[in-house]
Amino acid sequence: MIEVNHLTKYYGDHKAVDNISFSVKDGTVCGFLGPNGAGKSTTMNIMTGCLSATSGNVTIGGYDIFENPIEAKKQIGYLPEQPPLYLEETPREYLRFVAEAKKIPGETIKTEIESVMEETQITDVADRLIKNLSKGYRQRVGIAQTLLGNPKVIILDEPTVGLDPIQVVEIRDLIKSLGKKHTVILSSHILSEVQHMCDEILIISKGKLIAYDTTENLEKMLQPKVTLEVETDALREESEQVLSAIRGIESTEYVEEKDGLLKIHIETTPEQEMAVRKVLSLEFARINRAVLKSGTVKANLEEIFIELTSADIQDDEEDDPEEAEELPEIAEISPETPEDKEVNKEEEESE
Missing domain, CATH: 3.40.50.300 (P-loop containing nucleotide triphosphate hydrolases)
Incomplete structure (x- = not known):
């Protein structure tokens, strides 16, 4: 397109x-x-x-x-950062002006205006002056004009x-x-x-x-490594002993210890992730400790x-x-x- x-x-x-x-x-x-x-x-x-x-x-x-x-x-329908609105007009009047500028056939203008107003949910304010509308409604009017001409x-x-x-x-x-x-x-x-x-x-x-x-x-692309976040009721010394024996773990970070629970970040590779997850639960269960939570820490968009x-x-x-x-x-x-x-x-x- x-x-x-x-x-x-x-x-x-x-x-x-x-x-x-x-x-x-x-x-x-x-x-x-x-x-x-x-x-x-x-x-x-x-x-x-x-x-x-x-x-x-x-x-x-x-x-x-x-x-x-x-x-x-x-x-193309285009809405710049500052919507090009005429504040002394109503949304209906403004949309008619835009429709004529876009050379939409006269016999279909009324139908098109009603359609885009309904789609952007501005029908209720169609006959109020744009200057009296909230910024949210003004933005809807701006989006409505982008839709004219489909x-x-x-x-x-x-x-x-x-x-x-x-x-x-x-x-x-x-x-x-x-x-x-x-x-x-x-x-x-x-x-x-x-x-x-x-x-x-x-x-x-x-x-x-x-x-x-x-x-x-x-x-x-940005995470060639996988970070698992694990929460367990094991003590830190017990966790260190368990994790040191598991193959596929590249590094560990003890993030938080609170209310008798220990939060750990475990770094591994995508290829080893599932194997590490399986062994983790088994090894903690072997010492009568539980893995209460287990998930992947992902990079956010920021x-x-x-x-x-x-x-x-x-x-x-x-x-x-x-x-x-x-x-x-x-x-x-x-x-x-x-x-x-x-x-x-x-x-x-x-x-």
């Missing part, structure tokens, strides 16, 4: 997007992560045709966003920023439901949110694509994100400065106009 190939964007001498390539399959909810200034908003603005690229191409539903922008943009791709930039916890949950549920009918790309700084909603996760740092996979595969982006920053600092100077003068391919500079300034601030 979405193909991004060798996309690069320069702002003067600054490379905001660095030769990134990825594809998003039809019906996927894809999380787009990166630190501030990583190039997320720049990439999304290029994908939606709101910003030119220095080099590379983007294809949406088979249409090149630069060579065939009208057809490509028909495939685009195949929905792109949402920080859709839950500034919302209260109840509104966040409601918008999350809405986005998950959208993923059943559309391909969704979602950027967010709330990593648990992305983990909760998305099928795949794309991580960008310093303009470079550093990871693109499912959360499960990212965990495996840890994955920090490890990947920190490694990228370190690698960047270790690059040979002379090699960095050998980059071709790609910026000359698309010289900046005064209008570009104004857009670039806004992009750098939004990043």
Whole structure:
């Protein structure tokens, strides 16, 4: 559905997007992560045709966003971080304006508006001024306008920023439901949110694509070892004796001893994990002690994100400065106009 190939964007001498390539399959909810200034908003603005690229191409539903922008943009519904709402209009009036701007046939506009209002649950406030709506409802209005014309791709930039916890949950549920009918790309700084909603996760740092996979595969990539968390009623001395005799255990850490229970982290390999689990229970039972809990400690998305982006920053600092100077003068391919500079300034601030 979405193909991004060798996309690069320069702002003067600054490379905001660095030769990134990825594809998003039809019906996927894809999380787009990166630190501030990583190039997320720049990439999304290029994908939606709101910003030119220095080099590379983007294809949406088979249409090149630069060579065939009208057809490509028909495939996209886009909600920027700041929803482009007209506060003195009602949601119904605003959606009619957007529908006409999208050149939706006049005879179907009313039906489409009613449909997207129902889907985003704003029918009850359809005739109130947008300026009088809560931020959660305003965000729903913004999402409703992305759905007009039934685009195949929905792109949402920080859709839950500034919302209260109840509104966040409601918008999350809405986005998950959208993923059943559309391909969704979602950027967010709330990593648990992305983990909760998305099928795949794309991580960008310093303009470079550093990871693109499912959360499960990212965990495996960063955890060549398996950490088992075990809780037992055995004494520490007894546990040390038991664990020292079990093959496949590479290291142990005694995390906590509380209320007569001992919590232990045991490091092993994926290949040895099941064998170690079986022997653990048997060996503790042999000394009349119980394994009360046993589970796997997994890296959460925050840890994955920090490890990947920190490694990228370190690698960047270790690059040979002379090699960095050998980059071709790609910026000359698309010289900046005064209008570009104004857009670039806004992009750098939004990043």
